Amino acid sequence: MIDILRRITREPLGMIGLVLVVLIVISALLAGVIAPYDPIELRIVDRLQGPSAAHLLGTDQLGRDLFSRVLYGGQVALKVALISIGAALGVGVLFGMIAGFGPRWLDNIIMLFFDTIRSFPTVMFALATVALVGPSLETVIAVIVVTTIPNYGRVVRTQTLSIRSNEFIKAERAMGASMVRILGVHVLPNVIGPLMILASMDIPTVIALEAGLSFLGMGVKPPTPSWGSILNDGYTLIRNTPWPIIAGSIPLVLITLGFTFLGESLRDLIDPKLRKNI
């Protein structure tokens, strides 16, 4: 583990990725300490200011400090990303391994469901759900979990299928090993590595999706700060001030770059053959 870390820091891009991720994660975690203002406190007097020493990124139309809102928005983004990817990973691995190792008919049924979910364009599916249930953080997480499960499930299935035809699995079967033992001891350890890399590279996608939904007003409820809702404010104010757009997009771009660089160097180190399009 430490060895991997050391090798990542040796690569310039890996190092940049690591620094960005650590920086943003820490600043989100410590938002309560670092943030100079309350992110939801209204100060109409200070509205629509440009950057200054008092307001590093300026203020929005309600006079809220954008820098503080960006810091707190990071908490929302990370929360959504970690919970939804964790859950999707768990369910995806389970169904993927069952599809890859189980009988053919079960595989077909699981794949049919995966394909069906995949055929909904994610954002449209998310909007339809939000329209029915109403916007909330939980809805966003649920939608992301449902729409990401097929991605992981398909990767795990493909990997399981290729591992399944290996001789060492046949050897375990011939020795009479149970299905649970084969999956847990022999398949899972060979699947999980590449999957973790994929998951780390998915974090930016999920964060972008959360921001997108909040941008459309279908994510977190105002006044909770989110990068997406800051951008939405920016969109409505686009002819007045560019700062909310800049403030909302900077962390979004930095964290996506950070996780992508990190994930890519991890992938190159651990499994150079793994490609994004499995």
Added chain:
Amino acid sequence: MLFYLIKRLALGVVIVMLAVTLLFCMIHLVPGDPARILLGPRATPELIAGMSARMGLDQPLPIQILLFFGNLFRGDLGMDVITNRPVADMVFGQLPYTLWLIFTAIGFAMVIGIPLGCYSALHRNTLIDRVTGVLSVACITVPAFVVALYSLLIFAVTLNWFPAVGAGEQGNFWDQVRHIVLPALAIGLSWIGYLARLVRASMLEVMGENHIRTARAYGLPERVVVFRYALKLAVLPTVTVIGVGMGFLLSAALFTEIVFARPGIGKLIFDSITTRNYPVVMGSVLVSTVLFVISTTLSDLVNAWLDPRIRSSL
């Protein structure tokens, strides 16, 4: 071949039907009555019952689904409860805008991304390759709506080079072109990076295969090795990715249509969701799903056309 085609189409129909059923179940299962939500808190029970009947929600769920499919076969996607126009007309009226946008974006991404990827693969580890690599990652990771916002901010609002809203005047080709540039850029930018990286990776893989060594061992000029022997194989994964990418493209189109206030199916969905217009939501999601199924099937067929190994296994 014909057998395969029939199988694929049958599977596509099953997927679409399953998707519709899932949506119906979702509407049915989630708490809250769509008719009540649509009409607002002050609606009378009679009004709500009337609206439920108009939306077909008073029937039991299986009947609702059957009715929907029955109408579907007649090309009827139901009626818009607010304007009383057929949903099919609305959806198909908006669809061309979205399709034009998507095709322009992906075409533009292919024209730039694929050659860039090839160049990077063939000049591996040079400065240009590294710069392209970093830029590609940067392009991929920036969400489409952020690109849309920035291009709107810079090119439309600040510099005023391109129009900010709409799709342009009907029948005025140049006006339409001017209107499509920024939205297509917003969608296509991440695809340039994506395709460049994909083509680079698969080109490198193909160039390492034994048959390329053979082609070189027979002294074929490098140009022939690259363009005739390697490229055809290297673009195969691209076809699949674009086919599956229809979903992402539609999602990205939705954002850009909203940002640029451009007509299209994404904007239609968004507007009908904000007005809780379920039949329109249903119809548009269905059409998007069908688009996805068609594009994956098409990409499989193109793959089969390009790769004789797949062709003969069909």
Added chain:
Amino acid sequence: MTDVLEVKNVRVRFRVKSNFQALVQGIEDPFIDAVRDASFAILEGETFTLVGESGSGKSTLALAVAGLLPAEEGSVRFGGAEVTTMDHAALQAYRKQISFMWQNPVGSLSPRLSVGSLITEPYKIHKLAERDLKAECARLLKMVGLPREFSTRYPHQLSGGQARRVGVARALALNPKLIIADEPTAGLDVSVQGEILNLLNRLQDELGVAMFIITHNLNIVRHISDHTAIMYLGRFVELGPTDDIFEQPRHPYTLALLSANPEPDPDAAISRIELKGEVPSLMDRPGGCEFHTRCPFVGDGCDTNPPPLFTVSGAHTLTCHYPRG
């Protein structure tokens, strides 16, 4: 001596087309026979070898014997018990008494487990973990001639020969009555092949375990095997005591295989028998004698009549219209 294993008239079928495809394409039989009418017995403590080229059905037969593939017809009896009709519990008990060694020395070892865990895997599978696994591991490593330190290595750190030894150690873990080895020398250099064959011979002498070896290389058979069968297109074409087959090969295919591995002597009279064409597809078996399309000695009736069973002497039999020699 008693039979450890008795195989009678085994037939193994594979489906190659779905019923629907078969209907559409007008194929009557959507199955192929990978093994047809195979019968042999393995005596306690002896080695039986199955020789054949790719597609001959030799591995399929071995899998059917091990209960890993269902046999369409025929019987496989192990120590008097019928394997083909065993339920799950009986099969588990059967698998404790046989071990299967797979073709790829490194690929048949689970890549993320250490040699120590790999060797003791059978104990864990059959819930015999109360044994002192460390001691067992050391004992097994010693048996196959590997130093004790190897227990902490991983498969990718082993050479082909070493990995093969680990495979042998694992196969010996539960003191099996029968070891089935698929191509035990595949992928190994000539100088290492000898080591593995010597090891198998020595272990058989010490432990009295019966062995069922599958190989494409007829030349290694002479030194390890008591009885040999030669397979072509899923059928035995010649079967008998190994010495008899090497002294008096009678089937043209056996002769061709023997001559396919010539002596490394430039002055040796080279009498290679070159077969015509390639192995026909199992979906399109030739009529009459199935070998007639490639046989250099083909005669009248070969293409129409199935060849008769010909007994050379005692247990040495073959199916041929015109046996050589």
Added chain:
Amino acid sequence: MNDALLTIRDLSVHYHTDRGELKAMRHVNMDVPGGSIVGVVGESGCGKSTLISSIIRLLASNAIIPCGSITFEGRDLLGLSREEMRRLRGDRISIVFQDPMSTLNPVLSIGRQMVDIQYRSSASRAHKIKRATEMLASVGISDPGSRLKQFPHEFSGGMQQRISIAMALQAEPALLIADEPTTALDATLEVQIIHLLKKLQTDIGCSILFISHHLGVIAELCDYVVVMYAGEVVEEGTTREVFHNPAHPYTERLLRCDPASIATKTRSLPTIPGEIPDLVTLPQGCIFKNRCEHVMTQCEHLVPAWIESHSGHFVSCHLAAKPGND
């Protein structure tokens, strides 16, 4: 062997790896006389594939050539420009690879590939197709005209190898390199390919550099043999000399442990105990010393010289250098 078509002198190839410099091939000498078949024998890790790649100059990008020369038809291949080298490949030097299944381009038809490699000729397309048809017929593919339209996966492994041979010999090269062309094939197909190669070699009059680990095939096919071990050529001579009077202990042991050479039944087959030394940290002295039965004191420190033990029979071993030992 003065009329040699291909002469390799003191050739070394190293690879840059994470662990350090991997000395895959060191100070190799060998000759391929015109119109002859030369066999290269060795076990895994002996440097056979590095040898081939360096002759056709398609070494991996992490390879370096610290010393040596490869002279082909009087020209030093290592001194040629990339373009000059490319012009030789497929015209004067051709190659048949080991794994027929992956050697041919999967998405182009056989005919297309066979026509493509005739790009040097100014003949008409119809003429090129005719030439390809003739070549396919000469390697024993029936109905060659219509099979030109087929793709590689539609042929069996044996057929694909025949096609590879047809492509390699289409330009009637002076040197054909055959890299274990029969290893992936069944024994009965191997016989066919060997006979085919022998016949075509006689027809065309080219030389063949035949790489194999199969001693029996080498004995049957080759005029000369080169024995490689751990990146060095340890012995070279006529096949008869080397197989009847092996001068290097490795050759002698290798010949002894081939199961095919042991006609009498034995329960204990001869082997070569030990493993190939690590080529990153080379041991001092003779490369074979850790596995040699006749190891002597000078083997520990002195690298044996490349000497001619008989006329035309070269070996690098201290035993052969002793006066009166031959």
